[in-house]
Amino acid sequence: MGRETLPQVPMGSDAAHTAALQHGPWRMTRDLSSGLEQVERFLVRSRFDLAPWGLVALIAGIASWFITPSAWHWGAVIGAGLGIALAAIGFFRAEGRYPYLRRSLAVVGIAVALGCALVWIKAELVGARPIARPIAATLEATVLDREDQPAEQRVRLTLATREPGGARAIKVRMNLPLDQAKGSIEKGARLRLRARLVPPPAPMLPGGYDFSRTAWFAGIAATGSVLGPVEVLQPGERGPIAAAQRKLSEHVRANLDGSAGTIAAALASGDRGAIAEADDQAMRDAGLTHLLSVSGLHVSAVVAAGYFVALRLLALWPWLALRVRLPLVAAGTGALVGIGYTLLTGAELPTIRSCIGAVLVLAALAMGRDPLSMRMVTIAGFLVVLFWPEAVVGPSFQMSFAAVIAIVALHGSAAMRAFNAPREEGWLAKGARHLAALLLTGVVIELALMPIVLFHFHRAGVYGALANVVAIPLTTLASMPLIALALLFDLVGIGAPFWWLAGKSLELLLALAHWVAGMPGAVKAMPGMGRGAFALFVLGGLWLALWQSRIRLLGLVPVAAGLVMLTQVRTPDLLVSSDGKHVGITGVAGEDLLVLRDSKSGYTRDNLLESAGMSGATRTIAEWPGANCNPDFCALTLEREGRSWRLLIGRGTDFVPERALAAACDRADIVIAGRYLPRSCQPRWLKVDRRMLDQTGGLKIDLAQRELTTVAEDQGQHGWWTPRQANQPSEKELTANVATSAADQ
Numbered sequence: 001m002g003r004e005t006l007p008q009v010p011m012g013s014d015a016a017h018t019a020a021l022q023h024g025p026w027r028m029t030r031d032l033s034s035g036l037e038q039v040e041r042f043l044v045r046s047r048f049d050l051a052p053w054g055l056v057a058l059i060a061g062i063a064s065w066f067i068t069p070s071a072w073h074w075g076a077v078i079g080a081g082l083g084i085a086l087a088a089i090g091f092f093r094a095e096g097r098y099p100y101l102r103r104s105l106a107v108v109g110i111a112v113a114l115g116c117a118l119v120w121i122k123a124e125l126v127g128a129r130p131i132a133r134p135i136a137a138t139l140e141a142t143v144l145d146r147e148d149q150p151a152e153q154r155v156r157l158t159l160a161t162r163e164p165g166g167a168r169a170i171k172v173r174m175n176l177p178l179d180q181a182k183g184s185i186e187k188g189a190r191l192r193l194r195a196r197l198v199p200p201p202a203p204m205l206p207g208g209y210d211f212s213r214t215a216w217f218a219g220i221a222a223t224g225s226v227l228g229p230v231e232v233l234q235p236g237e238r239g240p241i242a243a244a245q246r247k248l249s250e251h252v253r254a255n256l257d258g259s260a261g262t263i264a265a266a267l268a269s270g271d272r273g274a275i276a277e278a279d280d281q282a283m284r285d286a287g288l289t290h291l292l293s294v295s296g297l298h299v300s301a302v303v304a305a306g307y308f309v310a311l312r313l314l315a316l317w318p319w320l321a322l323r324v325r326l327p328l329v330a331a332g333t334g335a336l337v338g339i340g341y342t343l344l345t346g347a348e349l350p351t352i353r354s355c356i357g358a359v360l361v362l363a364a365l366a367m368g369r370d371p372l373s374m375r376m377v378t379i380a381g382f383l384v385v386l387f388w389p390e391a392v393v394g395p396s397f398q399m400s401f402a403a404v405i406a407i408v409a410l411h412g413s414a415a416m417r418a419f420n421a422p423r424e425e426g427w428l429a430k431g432a433r434h435l436a437a438l439l440l441t442g443v444v445i446e447l448a449l450m451p452i453v454l455f456h457f458h459r460a461g462v463y464g465a466l467a468n469v470v471a472i473p474l475t476t477l478a479s480m481p482l483i484a485l486a487l488l489f490d491l492v493g494i495g496a497p498f499w500w501l502a503g504k505s506l507e508l509l510l511a512l513a514h515w516v517a518g519m520p521g522a523v524k525a526m527p528g529m530g531r532g533a534f535a536l537f538v539l540g541g542l543w544l545a546l547w548q549s550r551i552r553l554l555g556l557v558p559v560a561a562g563l564v565m566l567t568q569v570r571t572p573d574l575l576v577s578s579d580g581k582h583v584g585i586t587g588v589a590g591e592d593l594l595v596l597r598d599s600k601s602g603y604t605r606d607n608l609l610e611s612a613g614m615s616g617a618t619r620t621i622a623e624w625p626g627a628n629c630n631p632d633f634c635a636l637t638l639e640r641e642g643r644s645w646r647l648l649i650g651r652g653t654d655f656v657p658e659r660a661l662a663a664a665c666d667r668a669d670i671v672i673a674g675r676y677l678p679r680s681c682q683p684r685w686l687k688v689d690r691r692m693l694d695q696t697g698g699l700k701i702d703l704a705q706r707e708l709t710t711v712a713e714d715q716g717q718h719g720w721w722t723p724r725q726a727n728q729p730s731e732k733e734l735t736a737n738v739a740t741s742a743a744d745q
Contacts, residue, residue: 036098043100047548050104051378056542057108058385061115062392065123067531069716074120081113119389127719128171128221130199130212136227137164137197143189143236144171148181148246149273151262155181163221164197170221172197180230189236197224202721204577204604205611205698206709207458207528216720217390241343245269248344248487255486255499260506263292267475268483270294270345277602279510285517287446287464288471291509294345295400299338299354300361301476305484306337307362331366335359350396353384357404372408374546377401395456399449402541406448409545410441435469442468451529451537451562458610459525467516471509479505527571527613528700536562572700573640574647575611577604578711580674580693583621583649584608588638591616594624596634596651611700621649632656633664640703645669648683670701695723 064077088105141161148155157174174195176185185191200215200223215223238246249271253261262274272292283289290297310333314326335358342355357380364371381401384391391397410416420437442465453460461467479502486498516522536558543555575584582604585594595618599605605618622629627636632652638645648664650673658678665671665681670688677689685706688699697711715721 036101040098040101042551043104045549046551048100048104049374049546049548050107052374052546053104054107054111055378055381055385056546057111058115058118058382059392061112061117062119062385062389063115064112065116065119066393066718071717074116077116078113081109081111081116083109085109085113115385115389118386119392122389123216123719126219127216128219129719130215130722131163131170131197131222132199134196134198135164136194138192138194139164139172140190140192140233141172143185143187143191146186146242147273148178148271150178151274151276153178155185157185158220159191171219172222172224173215173220174223175225176230177226180226182230182232184232184235185230186236186238187242188234189232190234192231192233193229194227195224196227197222199223200720202578202697202715203711204582204607205575206700206711206714207611208607208698208711209456210720212720213390213393213718216718245271245344245346249274251487251490252483255490255495256503256506259510260503263506263510264479264483264502266292267294267298267480268487270348270351279513282510282513282517285459285461285523286467286471286513287461287516288467288509288513290399291471291475293350294341294348295350295354295396297472297476298480299341299351299358301480302341303334303338303355303358303362305481307331307334307365310334325366328366331362334362338362349388349391350400353380353391353397353400356380356383372411374405374408374412377404377408395452398452398456402448402452403445405542405545406444407441410444438473439465439469442466442472448541451534451541454524454526455529455534458528458613459523459615461516461522462524463516463519463522467512470512474505474509474512479509523615525610525613525615526566527569528611529566529569533562533565533569536565569613570702570705571613572611572709573638573703574670574672574699574701575608576672576688576693576699576701577607578693578698580650580672580688580690582608583672584612584618585621585638586612586614587640588626589619589624592619593617594619594621596621596649621651635664635668638703643703645703647672650674 061077061081065074068074068077085106086109088102088109139159139161141159143157144160145158146155147157155176155178157176159172159174161170161172162168163170172195200212200220202212203210211223215221246269249265249269252265252268253274255261256264259276259279262276263279266272266275275292280289280292283292307330311326311330314324314329315321320326338355338358342351345351357376360376360380361371364373364376370376384397388397411420416437419433425433445468446465449464450460482498482502482505486495486502489495489498540555540557540559540562543558544552545555546552547555571586573586575582575586577583581597582599583596588594591614593609593612593614593616595605595608598618598620608618609615621627621634621636624636627634629635629651632650632654634647634649634651636647636649638647646668648668648671650671653675658680661677662680662682665677665683665687668683670686671677671681671683672688673690674693675689676691677687681687681689686701686708693699695712696708697715699711700709701707702709712721712723
């Protein structure tokens, strides 16, 4: 019999459609199975390490809580993470294949959900609702903490008290003039004082420092300043650690005068309050400010010194060396020294984080494991975010871990291991090789940190890598050991030579900082980087660092995309502070920023300059020849991309005739005022008054694109952000408030 010929089904018929439906799912399943098999083989071939990526997923879950606006979104993130994990476990287990992929998806999904839930729970547990409005009141309070800041002529107190007009117990942060800071005002003291309290301030401008968020997680409901004298109802006493810290700081400054003494006190005790603003700024612009804050570098140096000194001294005792594992004893000694140094310097979060990392390194050394590995970084990172998940969005955490990850990734690469491998060579060649490795490490760290610095501070030191090549060895191998020797020999009264040498080394450090900061182009300033560009830099950097094979080079793609987005960042034309009292105008005074009024606050001036991406000075609008000002308003015209924009900016608080104000508003494209304006004020495009600012917070305005960026956009429904609606006056009250004098602009 011949082979039977099957009938051909016309392609346009219903039968063809039915056949396609029957074969389509099978083909899709086959394609899906093939794709999953390829992913599985890729993970195995690339030596995929799940632990660090699990930490990345945990951090991503935490970050998602800060980025997304509401509880609905937070629940969706948690649900999506758990859904991915359950789907991976259920589907792939039924298949019995893809163990790497199954485990990876499950861990990543659970970590994202856990991160979002973790920070959400902590925010609900520790968050303190801010007071509703500014208020002046007489308080009875207990001192919880005291921080001396002699460079700013003040003492910062953290107090526990009752909310004025209510029964709620609150924690407030208060500034007290230095001349009123009696010795009895210590932790535990009971005080009666009159103070002006305000809610913890939100960012002054979009992308600025958000103290309200920091205060929420610190449990602070208000900040303020003391009005008048302080009555001490019950004196307080310094705790033993605080007393030792302050005594050590005073002892160091008594032996070293000037700027060198203030920096030595910071290195020895963590007390940065006496460092002059000029020195602090120079260190920041030179990329050396990390040397002033006790963190990884300092703790590592102290722990390493404790470890090696203990190891060498114990090795001199043969009986002990033959019976005890000396590296284990030395590691325990180094850990105790590191913990003691952490407590002595105030046990701030960066110091605690560094101490955890150093202790883990010692544990690895004691067990004979590689101390510089991503697993160690992962364990340290997990411990930090478990207890302080809010640290993830702060620059301190990001910069610390970015630097450590960059070091571990660089020195773990095959090329760097080959370069650092021992070989037969002269001391000059060996020294040159180590210097080259140090310089390369500095460059890699600076590249890793630059996106973080630009995102948070809008400015970065360009020559930081070169400066750190000198500054880090100078600090860790000269200044800190000399300070330690000076303190040791002070016990027998012969520490003066070491103090002199320590002072000279710190003077050299400061001279380097001022020289580098003063070089042309030493500081790169730019307007705020968007979250999208920052996320691309973070993703690219992590991809480059965490993969082991050539696939890591794909991390250059998001980095390149981030650089492209960075080139598209536009300088805002107008900046308006959250209270409307401060306005910045770019592009009309050369390198200087045109501002509405001179501010006594360096914080305000720095915020305006940083948000504008400028490093020049400020000039008032009234001094600019193109402005027409009277005590109440300034009128000026800006030229932007072929169009003229007429601005009317309020500068006074006197009453203004409503008819005159309405006529002036009609002639303006934009009206900006730090007060409530009546509805009769109708400019051609935009009216920015207190009614609007109470809802939006500070503003950045791009005239060419007609775009507004607001503080409120990044706040969502988090507890620390509450638009101010209760204080808005009615239209009747507004009309009554615009009554008497001022010239028509």
